[in-house]
Amino acid sequence: MKKIKILFFIYQMGGGGAARTLLNIINNLDRNKFSPVLVTLNYNGTYESEIQDDVAFIKLPTKRLSRSVFQLVRIIKNENIDLVFSTIPRVNTIAILAAKLSFTKVKTVVREADNLGGNWRTNLLLLGFGCMYKLSDQIVSLSEGVKENLVQRYKVKPTSIKVIYNPVDLEAIHEKIETGQVEPAFSEILSKKEKLIITAGRLVEQKDQKTLLRAFSEVTKKINSQLVILGEGPLKNELILQAKELNIQGCVHFFGFQSNPYVYLKNADLFVLSSKHEGFSHVIAEALATGTPVVSTECKSGPAEVLNNGEYGYLCAVGDADDMANKMLDILRLSKMEKKEMEAKGYSRASHFDAKKIVKQYEEVFEKVCFKP
Incomplete structure (x- = not known):
């Protein structure tokens, strides 16, 4: 044939x-x-x-x-x-x-x-x-x-x-986690033993990292934490300036585009997507595949479908920094057993893709x- x-x-x-x-x-x-x-x-x-x-x-x-x-x-x-x-x-x-x-x-x-x-x-x-x-x-x-x-x-x-x-190529993700290496600066962040929050995506209006920075500034007042941002884009300088204005520049880190984001996701306590709109949100499924809990905006239309309306991760309102911060804190405050259960549940969801x-x-x-x- x-x-x-x-x-x-x-x-x-x-x-x-x-x-x-x-x-x-x-x-x-x-x-x-x-x-x-x-x-x-x-x-x-x-x-x-x-x-x-x-x-x-x-x-x-x-x-x-x-x-x-x-x-x-x-x-x-x-x-x-x-x-x-x-x-x-x-x-x-x-x-x-x-x-x-x-x-x-x-x-x-x-x-x-x-x-x-x-x-x-x-x-x-x-x-x-x-x-x-x-x-x-x-x-x-x-x-x-x-x-x-x-x-x-x-x-x-x-x-x-x-x-x-x-x-989502689960086999390739696992291989990259096993063989990948992080930048030395990232290892320094991990050594601080603080909660690590991560996001990934182009630095553009659609991804709305501005709301994430506002939410993170509230989270850091209650839990010592670090935020790593993966991705490049035209809003980088604006976001750096915003972090300074919020007085969180010391715990917000811009790592640019990473061809192997999975080794970074795997080491995080939480992945956050702050988008105004998405079609599916590939990165949410990938975060779940690395065993990382997820908070995402309930934007049209992908995240709610990927997370099955909140069954496999937490959903927050678009552009609402307070709601986002509260959902982030909810996950960061989970017990070790609750976090493991959430990670396992998320991975089972990733297998659907x-x-x-x-x-x-x-x-x-x-x-x-x-x-x-």
Whole structure:
């Protein structure tokens, strides 16, 4: 039986959740059935080194998404691609357009990963994306909340959407915990024997680390603790200034992007996500996989689904520093036995998102689309 040749298209294999998801799908695909080809724009991505050796990796000679259409068309024809898979709205529209312009029998599957929306201009743009999405053979949303948003804002039929949660590569996480090393500065923080709180994500408005800093400033008044922030972004200087204004700069540490965040998460007493909106929140599932308790905002729409409405972690109101601080304190004050129970429960939840299980769902979608008359 001929293998299905899949072209995976993304901006870059950078440090974001979309790239991590693609990496997990590609690396766990059944090679007896599928032959993966990865295509990115001309950027150097931090996850490139983790792509398996048998994956054909093509980097386009442009950093402009708009200039990639006809280059993708050539690849689809020259490589005899059976299916194009992409994620992120603008990338999805380019992928669909390239597939149509190839005038081949190639099929398309597009993935939507966030609850996008806002002012009338943004909502109008989403309607445009929706028109393009309707030309694809299958739409995948990574949570029920994202599916609902696709129906409401993109005007896509619910029957056109398949919900598949993000794959979490538990095996790779365990290996990285065993083999990984932390920065010396992090070891110094651990040696203080204080409670360690950690967060991870781009330093942007969506992730709302400003609320987390306000909440942490209240926590430190009651429990001696340290906050480690993993990630880079345009708000870094603002956050550093805010920490100084709150007089907590001595116990807030910016460690930048870490290709192996798991060895840091494993050593923390608590992981906190302060986002204003998410599609799924891959990092929550990863934190649970390291055995770290979680506090997250109940933002639309992923965290509540990942934590099953608070069964596997604590949920707090978006932008509410007091509520967040109280939930953080609740976990930090757990007894050793209660904390172990919570860690075990969280790990059991992470197993629901194991890449081996989730990728099989993707494989079923790919086969169904390719063999559809």
